[in-house]
Amino acid sequence: MGEDMEEEYEGGIVKKFMFVNRKAPYGTIYALEVLEMVLISAAFDQDVHIAFLDDGIYQIKKGQDTKELGMKNFSPTYRALEGYDIEKLFVERESLEERGLTEDDLLVPVEVISRAEMGALMAGMDVVLTA
Amino acid sequence: MAYEVNGKSIEADEEGFLVNINDWNEELAGLVAKDEGIDMTPEHWEVVNFLRDYYAEYQIAPAVRVLTKAIAKKMGPDKGNNKYLYELFPYGPGKQACKIAGLPKPTGCV
Numbered sequence: 001m002g003e004d005m006e007e008e009y010e011g012g013i014v015k016k017f018m019f020v021n022r023k024a025p026y027g028t029i030y031a032l033e034v035l036e037m038v039l040i041s042a043a044f045d046q047d048v049h050i051a052f053l054d055d056g057i058y059q060i061k062k063g064q065d066t067k068e069l070g071m072k073n074f075s076p077t078y079r080a081l082e083g084y085d086i087e088k089l090f091v092e093r094e095s096l097e098e099r100g101l102t103e104d105d106l107l108v109p110v111e112v113i114s115r116a117e118m119g120a121l122m123a124g125m126d127v128v129l130t131a
Numbered sequence: 132m133a134y135e136v137n138g139k140s141i142e143a144d145e146e147g148f149l150v151n152i153n154d155w156n157e158e159l160a161g162l163v164a165k166d167e168g169i170d171m172t173p174e175h176w177e178v179v180n181f182l183r184d185y186y187a188e189y190q191i192a193p194a195v196r197v198l199t200k201a202i203a204k205k206m207g208p209d210k211g212n213n214k215y216l217y218e219l220f221p222y223g224p225g226k227q228a229c230k231i232a233g234l235p236k237p238t239g240c241v
Contacts, residue, residue, distance in 0.1 A: 036238055039191070039194070039238045040238060042194070043194060043196070072190065073190070074190055074191075076188060076189050076190045077189050077190050077191050079188075079189060080188075080189035080191060080193070080197075083193065083197045083200065083201055084194070084197055
């Protein structure tokens with residue numbers, strides 16, 4: 001088994017990964033953990049996609065202030081993703097509209113797609129991790 | 132563990148990374164560097180200061196590959212390459228320079 005894995009690695013198999021964020025940035029550890037996973041995945045030269053749905057959109061909303069929460073504001077880190085060559089960020093249009101937000105409210109360049117398009121995109125992935 | 136600077140004890144983890152980034156000062160950086168066997172030159176400071184600016188902007192310590200690329204972009208390819216950075220920080224610019232800069236260990240760095 002070990003040998004098979006090595007062969008696969010040397011063959012440079014690239015899989016399509018999608019990390020799906022559905023939760024608000026603070027209150028749980030999910031958003032921060034996914035962000036760390038994304039940064040680590042960049043080291044493995046995989047085809048990484050990130051999706052923001054539901055309250056997950058708040059993770060990349062501008063103007064976050066966590067002083068009162070006593071938690072670190074990690075939102076600036078999303079702007080570092082470009083330097084990690086992670087540039088496939090998708091936001092669901094319906095989730096944005098339901099929250100009265102537009103693309104201008106977001107910290108990073110994203111592609112806004114419909115719920116149906118998001119479903120199709122997910123279906124084309126090799127690995128989908130949701131948090 | 133902890134570092135002693137001017138009679139003040141500054142808390143660090145078992146690998147020597149600062150627990151609180153706000154405890155950092157240049158004197159401490161010199162002390163950490165000495166522990167790492169590094170004599171700080173202006174070239175070392177340039178990288179350390181770059182890392183501190185990077186952290187201030189993005190709130191993370193960059194992976195080596197990302198650091199190298201970012202330095203190349205700002206200071207040119209003569210400095211933004213592995214050879215130059217590893218000569219300055221033989222045990223890894225990510226790990227050693229981040230430690231001296233008072234940053235956490237880079238994410239994904241083992």
